[in-house]
Amino acid sequence: MGVALAVVMALVLSTFVWGATGTGASRSTSIVAGVSQWSALAHQLVGRDATVVGLLSDPNADPHDHDATVGDAQHVANASVVVVNGAGYDSWLQRLVDTSGQGAHVIDVASLVGVRAGQNPHLFYDPPAAIRYVESLTLVLKGRPGFSNLDARSNRLLTSLRSLQSTVATVRHACAGVKVAATEDVATYLLHDAGLDVVTPESLRLAVGNGVDPSVSALAIALAQIGARPAFLINNVQTATPLTAELVAQARASGVTVIDVTETMRGRVYVSWLRSVVGSIEAALAHEGCWT
Numbered sequence: 001m002g003v004a005l006a007v008v009m010a011l012v013l014s015t016f017v018w019g020a021t022g023t024g025a026s027r028s029t030s031i032v033a034g035v036s037q038w039s040a041l042a043h044q045l046v047g048r049d050a051t052v053v054g055l056l057s058d059p060n061a062d063p064h065d066h067d068a069t070v071g072d073a074q075h076v077a078n079a080s081v082v083v084v085n086g087a088g089y090d091s092w093l094q095r096l097v098d099t100s101g102q103g104a105h106v107i108d109v110a111s112l113v114g115v116r117a118g119q120n121p122h123l124f125y126d127p128p129a130a131i132r133y134v135e136s137l138t139l140v141l142k143g144r145p146g147f148s149n150l151d152a153r154s155n156r157l158l159t160s161l162r163s164l165q166s167t168v169a170t171v172r173h174a175c176a177g178v179k180v181a182a183t184e185d186v187a188t189y190l191l192h193d194a195g196l197d198v199v200t201p202e203s204l205r206l207a208v209g210n211g212v213d214p215s216v217s218a219l220a221i222a223l224a225q226i227g228a229r230p231a232f233l234i235n236n237v238q239t240a241t242p243l244t245a246e247l248v249a250q251a252r253a254s255g256v257t258v259i260d261v262t263e264t265m266r267g268r269v270y271v272s273w274l275r276s277v278v279g280s281i282e283a284a285l286a287h288e289g290c291w292t
Contacts, residue, residue: 034085
């Protein structure tokens with residue numbers, strides 16, 4: 001494969017574009033997001049009335065390792081609205097915004113929900129954060145001409161998100177305090193929303209998420225906790241390392257259900273994607289006698 005073709009294919013794999021086929025001024029509106037979940041929600045909100053670009057769409061790549069490309073910079077330079085996850089997760093995107101000089105409206109999801117750099121940035125696993133984001137994007141777009149049925153689409157989307165939030169609350173009512181484990185913090189917001197007790201040391205979860213080695217004592221504690229049979233182990237397959245493989249092996253040897261998840265969304269519908277994760281959690285809890 002030639003170098004030029006390889007570069008083009010890499011850009012195709014890492015970027016997904018929903019095209020605008022509507023009429024009116026909104027056809028010139030371009031919404032750019034780094035996180036695939038935020039771009040998917042934006043597309044569901046605007047339909048064909050605007051172009052939506054997701055810069056991170058490959059579920060086989062570790063988004064923590066992403067470096068901004070020329071294509072990323074071009075999309076940001078042409079954007080009307082840029083959606084930054086924030087909390088340090090996609091600082092490369094914020095730098096592109098800062099240097100583009102185009103004056104795009106920026107939505108920082110972490111800022112919307114009061115999450116700071118250094119805290120868990122995986123807000124796309126948190127239905128309340130998704131609701132707040134959709135509400136914010138709706139308000140931004142209301143002032144722009146050419147969007148058809150924006151309020152109706154927003155209401156439908158918010159209804160589906162609140163239904164998902166209600167399902168998670170039902171899990172919380174039935175299973176609050178049940179112990180679970182995790183290789184890192186990708187789904188911790190969802191687990192906490194469900195009232196589950198993540199027993200894996202936070203230091204280990206943060207170390208894996210940041211690509212550094214945890215302490216020997218934290219690893220020993222995590223392995224012992226898995227041996228005590230929590231309800232399940234959440235395993236982020238996009239940050240797989242020999243250490244996480246050791247945790248997964250210990251879970252399988254101990255008869256603990258392993259729920260594989262990704263940071264980058266699989267599929268194109270956010271609620272369907274997250275509901276499938278919730279369904280796996282429900283099934284694991286049912287296996288342990290908590291959820292029926």
